[in-house]
Amino acid sequence: MYALISGQAAKAAFAYGDNYKVISADTSDHCYETSLANANYVFSGASDINQIEVSSEEEGLCYLKNAVEADRALILILMLLDPEEDTEIKKETAEILNDFLEDEHTRTFVSNQLFSAPSSDLTDINAAKKLSTEHKKLLTWLIELDNCQEAIKKIRTTWDFLSSSLFKNSEDKDLAESILIDRGAFYQISTALNKNDSRLFNSAKFWIFATPELQKINNYRKILSEWLTPLSEELSNPIPKPVIRPESEKRKKKTKLSKPKNISNHKMFERVNSQIEEIKRLLRMKDTNKARRYANELSKAQIQNDNKDLAPISLCNIASYSLDVFQPSFSLEMLKKAIQINNQDGWCWGQLADAYIHLERYDDAENALEEAVKWGAAHFGLNGLARIYRHKGLLSDAKETFEKAILEFADNQDVWNSFCGLGEVLHELGEHNKAISLLNDTIEKYPSQSKAHTSLGHILKDLGQFEEAIQIFKNAIQNIEPTAIAYVGLIHSYKEIGDLDKALETAKEFKSSFSIESSAWREYGDCLLLKKKYSHALKTYSQMIEEHPYDYTGIRGKADTYWSMGKLDLAEKAFDEGIKSFDNTVSLQLKRANLYKETGKLELSLKSFSEIVNSYPTVVSAKFGQAEAFKKLGYFDKAIEIYKTIDDERASHYKNTSIAAIYVAQGNYADALKTIQPGEPKTKSDWVAEHIRGMALLKSKKIKDAVELFESAISKIPFKDQKAYFQSALIVAKLRNRDLDDIINYLPKEQNDVTNIIKLHVYGYLNENSLAQEVYNSLQAHCVEYMMPLRDELGAQLKLNDNRTKHDREWLFEQECNVIALGITSIAA
CATH class of the missing domain: 1.25.40.10 (Tetratricopeptide repeat domain)
Known part of the structure; x- marks a missing residue:
C-alpha cells in the first residue's frame, strides 16, 4: 500500500482504493476516512508531504514517527538559536534536543536543512553552545555547524549565483535545490570543504551526480558541474584520480549498503533565516x-x-x-x-x-x-476597481466595470473572476435569473474554478433554493476543490432547512480538514451553540482562541454562548474583554450593542450604536442598529431619518422595508406600499416586503385579501425564521374575525417577543391559562419598550395581572399588527 506522510502535520494517510485512512501521530487510536482531493487540507498546508510505499500501517506509522521527531527537532533547534527566545526555555530545549540527536535519522535531517544556508543575525550559535555544555551530542553538532559556516557561505553563494540560463525555469532551480538539500548534498560538501578533504569531496560529488531525482532535471550534469567545480578549487590538495585495481587485489568482502532513508522532502526551513x-x-x-x-x-x-x-x-x-x-x-x-x-x-x-x-x-x-x-496588471486593476465600487455599495458602477473587464479581457486566463463578480452583483441588484444564467455559463466554460460553483451556491441559498444549493456546495467539495467557502455555504444551507445534525456533521468535517482555518472552528462552535450543547461550544471557542488568537470571533462565540445560556453578565464581560484585546473591534462592539438592545437596555444600546456610527461612519450595520434602537424606543420619525441617510445600494431593500414597516405602524399605508418594490418574492428581503404588504392590507381592514396573502406565503416561503411572522399575522387576522377553529395549528414554534405576544393572546382566548401565564412571565422578564403597553393590556384582559383594562378589541388588533410589522424587519438583514 501507499501512504502520505507529513511530519509537520503529524499525520499519515493510507490509501485504500479511492479513499484514505488518516491517522494522527499524537492520537494514533483516532482515525477517519477522506478522499485524495482533501489531502492538502488534511495536512493543513504542510510542505513536507511524501508518498511512500509501505507493507502495513505499522510500518507507515514508524515513518511518521521519524518524520515528526525530525520536524520537532528542527523547530527546537531554531528556538535554541533564536537570541530573542527566553533563556530558561532554551535550557529545556537543549536537554530535549540532545535526546533527539541520538537518533541518526533526526540528526541527518536537521543537518541537511541547517547546513544549506549560512546563519544570519537571527541566530546565535555561540550562545547555544554555552547552554549545551552538558549535552555532548548537541554540543558536538553545534560545534560542527559553527565550524562549517564559512564553507556553507561559499557553497550557498556559488549556488545562488549560477546562471539562470542553466535552468529551464526558476521552478527547476527551486526543485533542484530542494532535492540537493533533502539528499544532504549541501551538508556533505560543506563538511568536505571544512575538513579540506578532497577524497570526501570527490565521494560526495560522485554520490550527488548519481542521485536519481536530480537526473530528471533538464541539463542536470552541467548544472552540477558549474556548481561544484569552483568549490573543488577551494581545496588545497588536489582531488586524486581513482586508482583502478586489478581484479585480484579487489576486496572479496562486499560492503552491505543500507537503503538511504528518504522520508521527508522538507521545504519549510530551506533557509533558516x-x-x-x-x-x-x-x-x-x-x-x-x-x-x-x-x-x-x-x-x-x-x-x-x-x-x-x-x-x-x-x-x-x-x-x-x-x-x-x-x-x-x-x-x-x-x-x-x-x-x-x-x-x-x-x-x-x-x-x-x-x-x-x-x-x-x-x-x-x-x-x-x-x-x-x-x-x-490591467485586468487585475479593472477587477479591483469593480470590487471597490461594490464595497462602497455602488452596485451599478460595479456592474458596469465588471462588464468592461469581461469585454476588454475576454482572452485573459483569469477573466472567470470577473464573471463571478458580475454574477454576484447582478444578484445584489435583484437580477437573480441573469445572475444564475451567467454563473451556469461560467461553470460550463471554467468547470475547475471553485469560486464559480460557490458563488452560484450562495445565490441559490439566498433565494431559498436550499436543496439545489446543497448539491452545488457538496459537488464543489467532493469534485472540484474543498474550500472553506464551500463548507461554510453547505453548513449554512443545512441550518436554513433546520437540519442541525447535518450542519454539525459537516462542520466537524470542516474543522478536521481545515484545522488551520479559524473559520472552521467558528462554524463548529456555532453549530454546537444552535444544538444547545453549551459546554461543548464553550470548550470549542476556548480552543479556537488558544489556537487562533488573531481571530476575535472566538471571543464572540463565547459571548454568544453565555448570552444563549442567559448569563448576560458573562456575555457582556466577554465582549468587553474582546474589545480591549483587539485593534479593530467594530464587530464585537456591534454585538455588544445588540446584546443591550435585545435585553432591554435600549438607552445603553442607542448610546453604543451612536458611538460606533461616529467612529466608523461607513459601517452600514451600525446605522441600522442605531435606527432599530430608536424604533424599539418608539421614536419612529427619528428611526426613519437615520434609515434615509443610508445610501449603500446593497442595503436598499432592507432600508426600504424598515421604513415601510414604520409607515404601516403609523397608518401611512400609501407611502408604505410606494416604498417597497412590487414583484414575486424570492430573497429574504423580498419576503419581508411581501409581509409588510400583507400588514398594510390587514390594518386597512382588507382582511380577506390579507388572509389570502398570508396563507399563500406560509405555503411557499422557504425561510423558517420569517415564516413565523406570516403565521403570527394570520393568527391576528383570525382573531379579528373570531375564527378560532384551527388557530392553534398556526402558532409558530419560534420564541421571541413578537411570537410570544401572539401566543399570549391565543392561549388566553382558548382558556389555556397555565400556558398563558408561562408566556406572560417570559414577557415580564423581557419585552421591548413599544410592546409593553400591549403586554400589560393583554395581561389585564386575561386577568394575569392586577391592572384594569383600558382598551377594546380594536386597539389590541391595531397594536398586534404594529408589533408584527415592526418585528419582521429586525431579522431582514
Missing part, C-alpha cells in the same frame, strides 16, 4: 514583532543573494496571509516594503490595493490600482 511558514505561524500567534524581524531578514537575504525579484513575491505572500489572519496594517507594511524593492511590479500594486480595501481606504486603493494597470 527566511521561512515564510514560520512568519505565518508568528502572525497566527499575533507575534508581529518577531514576524517583522523574520520578514525583514527574508527580503534582505534574498536581495544579498541576487534574488531581488523573489523578495517582493515573498513579501506579497506574507502580506496576503496577513489579511487572512486579521492583520491588515501588517499586510500594508509588507506591501509597501515590496514596492520599495520593485515599484514596477503590477501584482504588488494590486496586492497593496487589496490591503487598502480591507482598511476601507478606497481612494488609496484606487491609486494603487492605477499603478497596477500602469505596470502590466
Whole structure:
C-alpha cells in the first residue's frame, strides 16, 4: 500500500482504493476516512508531504514517527538559536534536543536543512553552545555547524549565483535545490570543504551526480558541474584520480549498503533565516514583532543573494496571509516594503490595493490600482476597481466595470473572476435569473474554478433554493476543490432547512480538514451553540482562541454562548474583554450593542450604536442598529431619518422595508406600499416586503385579501425564521374575525417577543391559562419598550395581572399588527 506522510502535520494517510485512512501521530487510536482531493487540507498546508510505499500501517506509522521527531527537532533547534527566545526555555530545549540527536535519522535531517544556508543575525550559535555544555551530542553538532559556516557561505553563494540560463525555469532551480538539500548534498560538501578533504569531496560529488531525482532535471550534469567545480578549487590538495585495481587485489568482502532513508522532502526551513511558514505561524500567534524581524531578514537575504525579484513575491505572500489572519496594517507594511524593492511590479500594486480595501481606504486603493494597470496588471486593476465600487455599495458602477473587464479581457486566463463578480452583483441588484444564467455559463466554460460553483451556491441559498444549493456546495467539495467557502455555504444551507445534525456533521468535517482555518472552528462552535450543547461550544471557542488568537470571533462565540445560556453578565464581560484585546473591534462592539438592545437596555444600546456610527461612519450595520434602537424606543420619525441617510445600494431593500414597516405602524399605508418594490418574492428581503404588504392590507381592514396573502406565503416561503411572522399575522387576522377553529395549528414554534405576544393572546382566548401565564412571565422578564403597553393590556384582559383594562378589541388588533410589522424587519438583514 501507499501512504502520505507529513511530519509537520503529524499525520499519515493510507490509501485504500479511492479513499484514505488518516491517522494522527499524537492520537494514533483516532482515525477517519477522506478522499485524495482533501489531502492538502488534511495536512493543513504542510510542505513536507511524501508518498511512500509501505507493507502495513505499522510500518507507515514508524515513518511518521521519524518524520515528526525530525520536524520537532528542527523547530527546537531554531528556538535554541533564536537570541530573542527566553533563556530558561532554551535550557529545556537543549536537554530535549540532545535526546533527539541520538537518533541518526533526526540528526541527518536537521543537518541537511541547517547546513544549506549560512546563519544570519537571527541566530546565535555561540550562545547555544554555552547552554549545551552538558549535552555532548548537541554540543558536538553545534560545534560542527559553527565550524562549517564559512564553507556553507561559499557553497550557498556559488549556488545562488549560477546562471539562470542553466535552468529551464526558476521552478527547476527551486526543485533542484530542494532535492540537493533533502539528499544532504549541501551538508556533505560543506563538511568536505571544512575538513579540506578532497577524497570526501570527490565521494560526495560522485554520490550527488548519481542521485536519481536530480537526473530528471533538464541539463542536470552541467548544472552540477558549474556548481561544484569552483568549490573543488577551494581545496588545497588536489582531488586524486581513482586508482583502478586489478581484479585480484579487489576486496572479496562486499560492503552491505543500507537503503538511504528518504522520508521527508522538507521545504519549510530551506533557509533558516527566511521561512515564510514560520512568519505565518508568528502572525497566527499575533507575534508581529518577531514576524517583522523574520520578514525583514527574508527580503534582505534574498536581495544579498541576487534574488531581488523573489523578495517582493515573498513579501506579497506574507502580506496576503496577513489579511487572512486579521492583520491588515501588517499586510500594508509588507506591501509597501515590496514596492520599495520593485515599484514596477503590477501584482504588488494590486496586492497593496487589496490591503487598502480591507482598511476601507478606497481612494488609496484606487491609486494603487492605477499603478497596477500602469505596470502590466490591467485586468487585475479593472477587477479591483469593480470590487471597490461594490464595497462602497455602488452596485451599478460595479456592474458596469465588471462588464468592461469581461469585454476588454475576454482572452485573459483569469477573466472567470470577473464573471463571478458580475454574477454576484447582478444578484445584489435583484437580477437573480441573469445572475444564475451567467454563473451556469461560467461553470460550463471554467468547470475547475471553485469560486464559480460557490458563488452560484450562495445565490441559490439566498433565494431559498436550499436543496439545489446543497448539491452545488457538496459537488464543489467532493469534485472540484474543498474550500472553506464551500463548507461554510453547505453548513449554512443545512441550518436554513433546520437540519442541525447535518450542519454539525459537516462542520466537524470542516474543522478536521481545515484545522488551520479559524473559520472552521467558528462554524463548529456555532453549530454546537444552535444544538444547545453549551459546554461543548464553550470548550470549542476556548480552543479556537488558544489556537487562533488573531481571530476575535472566538471571543464572540463565547459571548454568544453565555448570552444563549442567559448569563448576560458573562456575555457582556466577554465582549468587553474582546474589545480591549483587539485593534479593530467594530464587530464585537456591534454585538455588544445588540446584546443591550435585545435585553432591554435600549438607552445603553442607542448610546453604543451612536458611538460606533461616529467612529466608523461607513459601517452600514451600525446605522441600522442605531435606527432599530430608536424604533424599539418608539421614536419612529427619528428611526426613519437615520434609515434615509443610508445610501449603500446593497442595503436598499432592507432600508426600504424598515421604513415601510414604520409607515404601516403609523397608518401611512400609501407611502408604505410606494416604498417597497412590487414583484414575486424570492430573497429574504423580498419576503419581508411581501409581509409588510400583507400588514398594510390587514390594518386597512382588507382582511380577506390579507388572509389570502398570508396563507399563500406560509405555503411557499422557504425561510423558517420569517415564516413565523406570516403565521403570527394570520393568527391576528383570525382573531379579528373570531375564527378560532384551527388557530392553534398556526402558532409558530419560534420564541421571541413578537411570537410570544401572539401566543399570549391565543392561549388566553382558548382558556389555556397555565400556558398563558408561562408566556406572560417570559414577557415580564423581557419585552421591548413599544410592546409593553400591549403586554400589560393583554395581561389585564386575561386577568394575569392586577391592572384594569383600558382598551377594546380594536386597539389590541391595531397594536398586534404594529408589533408584527415592526418585528419582521429586525431579522431582514
